[in-house]
Amino acid sequence: MSKVETGITVNLPDGSKFSLDGGATVADLAKSIAEGLYRKAVGALINGELKDLYTALSDGDTVRILTAEDPSALELLRHSTAHVMAEAVQRLFPQAKIAIGPTITDGFYYDFEIPEHSLSLEDLSKIEEEMKRIVKENQRIVRHQIPNVDQQISDFRSAGEKFKVELLEEHKNESPTLYLMQDKDGKTVWNDLCRGPHLPATGVIKAFKLLKVSGAYWRGDEKREQLQRIYATAWWKATDLEEYLHKLEEAERRDHRKLSKQLDLFSVHDEVGPGLIFWHPNLATIRNVIEDFWRDTHRKSGYQFVFTPHIASEKLYEISGHLQSYGENMYSAMDIDGQPYRAKPMNCPGHIMIYKSRLRSYRDLPLRLAELGTVYRYERSGVLHGMLRVRGFTQDDSHIFCTPSQLEDEINGILDLVEFMMKTFGYTYKAYLATRPEKSLGTDEEWAMATGALEAALKSRGMEYEVDEGGGVFYAPKIDIKLYDAIGREWQGPTVQVDLNLPQRFDVTYIGEDGERHQAIMLHRVVLGSMERFCGGLIEHYAGVFPTWLAPVQAIVLPIADRHREYALTALAKLQARDVRATVDDKSETVNYRIREAQMQQVPYMLIVGDKEAADGSVSVRHRRDGDLGMVKLDDFVERIAAEIKERQ
């Protein structure tokens, strides 16, 4: 390192410094540190940003060299695998035009326009084979600064790559780059307009799989070209890929629609219409337990319960503005005595009517109105999905009317309730503070006040959160809580919004201490979201194995022979006397058969009773997961299960 004057010094992750010649790249750095490192290096984090191996370093950069198998380099891997996939597609379908191919959670996709061909599953395996060939060819992936953008645009145009033309025209002033795929002779065999970064060569790609084809629009705009999208995943190790595919299978096993058939939970019917859920007794039982829990918790938190009509004159939704801003999701009007009425899409206007039914004093506030309110919303046919996306659903809705000085405490109260309820169901969660979007109503001061109150509440309770910049709705900043289920999947959870619109539209006011009229603050919040989505999610979260307090049948008594029937009924009566949901299965089938059936129905406790038990006033307890727990006194078992239910276990 003699040329220190013209050279640069970079920082390594262990805190040491390393001097290099000016213009040195990550690859040079790796080579200088160790030949072995250089061979394994695929990219780097430079000052925390993912870059490729041939990026020139600047003085003072902090560099962490990434090797294959480094999880931080997964994005490089997936992005490059996306290019390999696009190259393979164009080899097989020369008429295919490439659009974009970003990485996503756990994988990547690439969008194509392929005239006169619809990709099939067979095509996917062919494309995979072609990709393996490209990997085997170990093509070099080379970053190439476009020297003459106009020339490149015209090249893309003559190749018919209209999407690339459009993209390049947008980015022409940002020194755009191509990534070239080169064979072993250094000849460019494929290229893509891309910001990068990428792997140095295709040879390190090993474990990938194409998962599904679907439709997508160019730039997500349904007025633009319909494209074909291939979803795929890529991992450094075959075992990681297997693990991921296994996780997908596990998700499929937990699918609430599948479990619904096994456990007899819900149905939808052609004769009735899509997106309308019929709750069968088993799931209705679960829902009732949850609703009782919900009511109990809310009562203790100072909420008052209300009911509001399912249809209302259009006038209401003109005032609320829903007709103008939400009309597309509302069902068309029905004629009642010559007046147009609508099915309610939201509960808020109804709750405001109750608030406005008389003059409110600051002494009345905060007023917390809660309702399990059923609403109907038009969802396009293609988006309906089991219980998770439906056209009629019941929200655990509440609107809190308060003064500005009460706002922060109210938000905190909601978050208390949210945390308690989510912990009860065993979800972990994370909070997001969604701030003012570009298109929005209200003044800067109002947004600052409302957003500030949300943030202050989060801070005061030490709740971790991320800011979702511009993620608020047009009339409100909000706190979104994302839930993580038993297999780590993310679900939309509770939300809290500070409404800056409806109090004005409806003139929601109270008389203050000063005897003057003031505009009330209005909070919207849901904890469970909708009963449909929440219960659907819960089925998947528990994989159908509901904890005892929720299980439709909590204990099933199995008499061994007909002569034990009477004792079984005694046991049943004792269980039912303590509100345990119990049944007796005295079908003329073997004990084994009845155990198997109860086991498959995920009944928490099976109580086997024969001569010994009848003589002793006992039951032999089998737990669905822990198996045979031996004989216990019936009374002791009843106490035990009652306690378990009370503790919501």
Add this chain to the structure above:
RNA sequence: GCCGACGUAGCUCAGUGGUAGAGCAGCGGUUUCGUAAACCGCAGGUCGUGGGUUCAAAUCCCACUGUCGGCUCCA
């Protein structure tokens, strides 16, 4: 709504132009049993709906409808 795939008995699925099948569930009988499937029998389908091609259609074609995977949005 758009792109693609699919729709056979309550459920899971076989059947690709020549008389609709299996297992489980259901029903009837026998069995009275000790911790995940006793045995025998019976019944069950206008092959999503409508139209077309053909001597003949679950099978090929068209339309509709629903479901599934996505796109957009969201509880």
